[in-house]
Amino acid sequence: MSILVLGGAGYIGSHTVYELIDAGEDVVIVDNLQTGFREAVHPKAKFYEGDIRNREFMDSVLEKEDIDGVIHFAASSQVGESMKDPLKYYSNNLCGTEVLLESMVAHGIDKIVFSSTAATYGEPESIPIVETDRTLPTNCYGETKLSMEKMFKWTSKAHNLRFVSLRYFNACGAHPEGMIGEAHNPETHLIPLILQVPNGQREYISIFGNDYDTEDGTCVRDYIHVNDLAQAHILALKYLREGGASNIFNLGNGVGFSVKEVVETARKVTGHPIPAKEEERRAGDPSTLIASSEKAKEVLGWKPQFDDLETIISTAWKWHQSHPQGY
Numbered sequence: 001m002s003i004l005v006l007g008g009a010g011y012i013g014s015h016t017v018y019e020l021i022d023a024g025e026d027v028v029i030v031d032n033l034q035t036g037f038r039e040a041v042h043p044k045a046k047f048y049e050g051d052i053r054n055r056e057f058m059d060s061v062l063e064k065e066d067i068d069g070v071i072h073f074a075a076s077s078q079v080g081e082s083m084k085d086p087l088k089y090y091s092n093n094l095c096g097t098e099v100l101l102e103s104m105v106a107h108g109i110d111k112i113v114f115s116s117t118a119a120t121y122g123e124p125e126s127i128p129i130v131e132t133d134r135t136l137p138t139n140c141y142g143e144t145k146l147s148m149e150k151m152f153k154w155t156s157k158a159h160n161l162r163f164v165s166l167r168y169f170n171a172c173g174a175h176p177e178g179m180i181g182e183a184h185n186p187e188t189h190l191i192p193l194i195l196q197v198p199n200g201q202r203e204y205i206s207i208f209g210n211d212y213d214t215e216d217g218t219c220v221r222d223y224i225h226v227n228d229l230a231q232a233h234i235l236a237l238k239y240l241r242e243g244g245a246s247n248i249f250n251l252g253n254g255v256g257f258s259v260k261e262v263v264e265t266a267r268k269v270t271g272h273p274i275p276a277k278e279e280e281r282r283a284g285d286p287s288t289l290i291a292s293s294e295k296a297k298e299v300l301g302w303k304p305q306f307d308d309l310e311t312i313i314s315t316a317w318k319w320h321q322s323h324p325q326g327y
Helices: 011-022 055-064 079-084 086-106 140-159 190-195 226-241 259-270 294-300 309-322
Strands: 002-006 026-031 046-049 067-072 111-117 162-168 170-172 205-208 223-225 247-251 276-279
Touching: 002 011, 011 026, 011 226, 026 055, 055 086, 067 086, 067 226, 079 086, 079 140, 086 140, 111 140, 111 226, 140 162, 162 226, 170 190, 170 226, 170 309, 190 259, 190 309, 205 259, 223 226, 223 309, 226 247, 226 294, 247 294, 259 309
Parallel strands: 002 026, 002 067, 026 046, 067 111, 111 162, 162 247, 170 223, 205 276
Antiparallel strands: none
16 A cells, blocks of 8 residues: 655655655655656655646546555645735645545545645734634635645545644755755745855845844744654554544644744854845734644654754755755
């Protein structure tokens, strides 16, 4: 039996495939390479290039392969882009998931782990954020992910499908051996943007807003290493295989770091001065987002291994130094 990883050539998907294969699993990947990279595909995984919105294609994969469970990363994920082009997000994220679920139901596949997001919460009412908090997304990306979660919920009631939705915070870092890492075009994530300065690709890093209600006035976020995220997906799959009921978990370190702290740690790791320029706030940036991951620790037995910022940035720097242009 194989695990089907949708979006397995993307950033978090490819790291999860590496961890699955290290754990002795057979892996089948489906990716349309819209934002993923063929070079990120593990050599031992079976790869199908195609789009989950194509029912004929999905049916053909599920007919050929003996699939035990699905891990779903195949979605558009840029907040800014989702506000400019919401219909792209509804097409890729919602229509894609609908077609996927139709095909899974038709082929009797009843387990799925879903890559969700902290953006489902919107502006938090309290910190740390727990799974029972209100969900009120402030952008189209978060809205589509929340709608996908609801699609799983109602499908599970009608068709005995069981799902785990993993709402994670700021994914970062790279494979500790430097084999794969983060590559987006355009890049929007803070740590790779900071590392473009010592890599000679930008002159300075912009800090958006210095008057937030935080210790140093800059936004505070919960950063979580991509390998720790990958392990959580594997534990969620194990939970479903052992008969666990549909569930939702937050994934974060439970510790917040400000933008200035991240820049300072990157200076320490790279030995580069990394000039920073303070600019106006960006619309829609909450001041503080920190997760409570107690539920994932208790129910799934999850324990982050790369939970200090210096280690996280060191793995990212190893990757970006050797791959300044990505793949």
